[in-house]
Amino acid sequence: MKKFLLILCGACCLGSSALIATEDTPAARLAAAGITLPAVPAAIANYVSAVRSGNLIFLAGQLAKNDEGKFITGKVGVDLTLEEAAAAARICAVQLIAVLQAEIGDLAKVKRIVRVGGFVNCPADYTAQSKVINGASDLLVEIFGDAGRHARAAVGVASLPAGAPVEIEMIVEITD
Numbered sequence: 413m414k415k416f417l418l419i420l421c422g423a424c425c426l427g428s429s430a431l432i433a434t435e436d437t438p439a440a441r442l443a444a445a446g447i448t449l450p451a452v453p454a455a456i457a458n459y460v461s462a463v464r465s466g467n468l469i470f471l472a473g474q475l476a477k478n479d480e481g482k483f484i485t486g487k488v489g490v491d492l493t494l495e496e497a498a499a500a501a502r503i504c505a506v507q508l509i510a511v512l513q514a515e516i517g518d519l520a521k522v523k524r525i526v527r528v529g530g531f532v533n534c535p536a537d538y539t540a541q542s543k544v545i546n547g548a549s550d551l552l553v554e555i556f557g558d559a560g561r562h563a564r565a566a567v568g569v570a571s572l573p574a575g576a577p578v579e580i581e582m583i584v585e586i587t588d
Contacts, residue, residue, distance in 0.1 A: 438519035441555045442509070449510040453477070456573065462515040468526070469584045471511055475576040476503035485575035488534040488544060497577050498547030501530065504580035505548035509555065512584060521586045525552050525562040529581040533572045541566040548580045 442449065455461055455472065463470045476484045488497040513519055530545030532538070545566040552560035562582075572579050 436557075438509075438522065438555050441557075442519075445554065447506060447555075449513060450477075450507060452511050452514045453507065461511045464515065467523070467586050467588070469512060469515055469586060471508050471515075471582040471584065473529070473531070473579040473581040474504040474507040474511070475572070475574055475579055476500035476507070483574040483576055486533075486577050488532050488577050489538040489540075490535060492577050494540055494543055497532065497544040500576075500578045501545055501547030501580060502551050504578060505551040508548075508580060508582050512582075516586055519555075521588060522556055522559055522584055523587045524585045525556055525560050526583040526585050528552070528562050528564045530564065530566045531569050531572060531579040532566065533570075533575075533577050534568045536568075536570075538568055541568045544578060545580070547578075 452461060453474075456475075459472055461472050478484055484500050484503070486492045488494070492500070509519070512522070516522075528545070528548060530541070530548060532541040532544045534541065545564065549562070549564060552562065554560070
């Protein structure tokens with residue numbers, strides 16, 4: 413009994429900032445992973461970044477940008493390695509999360525990542541598209557836990573806008 417009381421007392425003395433740091437929310441997981449969401453990029457053509465229909469949010473495809481804000485370019489398996497392409501897919505997922513947060517305000521409203529569509533700019537004989545798109549899928553599970561597990565397509569294509577190696581789109585179900 414004394415041990416139980418000591419633990420309770422210790423928790424009370426930690427203060428609210430320590431309790432916030434241990435929250436199990438997507439925002440806390442982003443912070444723990446050292447990820448700062450970027451500003452939502454402007455659409456590069458005649459479309460919007462997100463459309464809500466009922467409790468579903470349809471997110472337009474994102475192309476990865478580097479630290480200078482320029483599009484990452486190249487053909488996977490020719491100009492970029494599998495690892496570099498998976499890193500670009502992860503960046504696309506971070507950008508999608510930024511768009512999602514801008515659209516819904518609070519990532520804790522995410523009930524489920526429903527579907528991810530991944531497009532890989534690669535030669536016709538390239539067959540590791542699913543490993544490339546794992547860069548995005550793995551991050552979504554890391555940030556959203558079981559709610560981040562999703563249906564997915566990983567498709568090889570001859571080219572992508574701006575010469576990008578990868579484009580990722582997403583459908584998300586929210587609670588309100």
